[in-house]
Amino acid sequence: MTLDPSALPQEQNERFALPFRVPLRVLVAWNPLDTNSGDNEALEFAAWLGRSLPISVRVVSTLLRPWPASIGVLGKKYKKWHKKESQACASAVENALKQVELPRKYWAKEFSTLADGQNEATMLSDEAERFDADIILVGSNAAASKGRFLAGSAADALMHSSPTTLGLAPRKVKLSKKGINRVNFAFVDERCNESSPGLMFASELATYLEVPLRIIAFSPTGIGEVTLSKGGDIATELIDDWHEQALGMLDLARDRVIAAHESLEVITEVGAGKGWANAVDALKWKKGDLICMSSQPLGTLERVFVGSSANEFLRHVPVPVMISPATTP
Template identity: 30%
Template sequence: MKYVVGCTEDKRGREAISLALVLAKSLAAPVHAEIELVHIIRGAAPGDALSGSERAYQDFQLHSAQKWMDRALALVPSATTGRTHIRFADSMAEGLLGAVSEFKADLVVVGAASTGPFRRFTVGSTANALLHVSPVPVALAPSGYLPPREITRITCALGTRTGAESVLEVAVDSAAIRHVPLRLVSLVALDSEAHKDKGTDWARTHARQALDRAVEGVASRTIVTADVAQGRSIEAAIEGLEWDESEIVMIGSSRLAARSRIFLGSTANKMLRVLPVPMVVVPRFHVPVPAAASLAHI
């Protein structure tokens, strides 16, 4: 497994590193993760600068970034493979996507915008761009994220639209390889206007059907449970659920997403406003790289 981590010289960068390390640490042998710490400097590389002043400024940023990235690398335990990279690009999102392609990464990890409320998400420009075009899952660390010693549960939010099966498959494999329980949350009752008149019983039926599929897919590798999120709004439903501070949430992409690409839908956007734990958004019809396909997804 290979994780690209968007590193910035602030708490957002440290929170992204913390989440990547927790995800990596939770993997069970023989699977392991390599951490690629990537810092993006906006603009041209010094050698491509159009003026002397621009060249001097980009050189200054490069030297400053190298010092900070050395400190970032020191956060990676010796038992985990970690490397630092500094790239020049027009935007952080563009640079991170280039790194994902270059390193054939399985996951990209970023932090919430620095203006976000404690333990909540405010999606900044970088995360927003990644959440609409990334070809690999995107993991988001909430503002104020305090990394637990280990991941204790994975929650998977499911709907009924085409493509829901792919996020279920990713969640099942991710929970199994970490030997942690998987909780399925049905958002069907809140999914669209068409489902509102079907009521909670219909939503519970859907949750049970999803549970049965997951139990079959997990092949006794972990415990699977199901729950139904209910409330006047998606935000209220999410807040009404019980959350473990050491869990992560997985959700699929909108039906508007191109195949094997992320597009954050309205449900996920509303979840982000109140979710107190990290979220992993999975591309539509996600297919992992062959080397990791039989072992894990994130």
């Protein structure tokens, strides 16, 4: 069962120490003119979130222009062109939001905006700042396999620089009509442990939505087995050691969460298999699953930064993902 925070008495609402606001301010990157953008995964992600908690959605469409900002952007012709294109985008966005069945009450007053510039990731970050967004949602590159995520150029840049929580939607992913019915927290990066702020984020969200929390780690085999020297099973030994370490880390993480949320249903699992693809597929996934991840620290800046292991993991996840920025104390 999902919980409608807007229906809660104020004193009950305040007992949830959510690390984000309600309604959640959601910026969706979607371009009606981009024939390579695939289907409406990012918009469907937004509508899916709206089935679980109140949101305020703005859709940003971006146009890459070949000329610098100093040339003609203040002229009457440019302003007339921009107004016309903005109106066309708003019409397309309105139809798209209706198509994904996002209730009108969750549309921001300015639900569509058009940005033009020379760097798509920068435009998305700037618009997120203007909208004061809590999360930016992006869809997969159309070249991705069905149910898998492949970052386009803008998404890839945001995965290494976004100051805002980033939501990733796999291509043509099937989502539960009832919204989020299980929150997952994934241990992927070696610097992530049971004290990770992302784990607390996931546990607070699961508690708020009154859904189970699954804490997961992965043990992909076959990685690093090809070596120049002959003999020795060092890769196998290290993988076995990591598997044992992962089990211990999951136990500590479960204890830490339950200590803070006694009523929360918490389970732990390890996905093991040949390579990342099989390790991820070794776990059972539901249409109502959401994965939360911690970003790697990036100096003293609060930014999303996805390392190589996490990047490889994301290529095989079959459900939507939220990655929160990390900062070094």
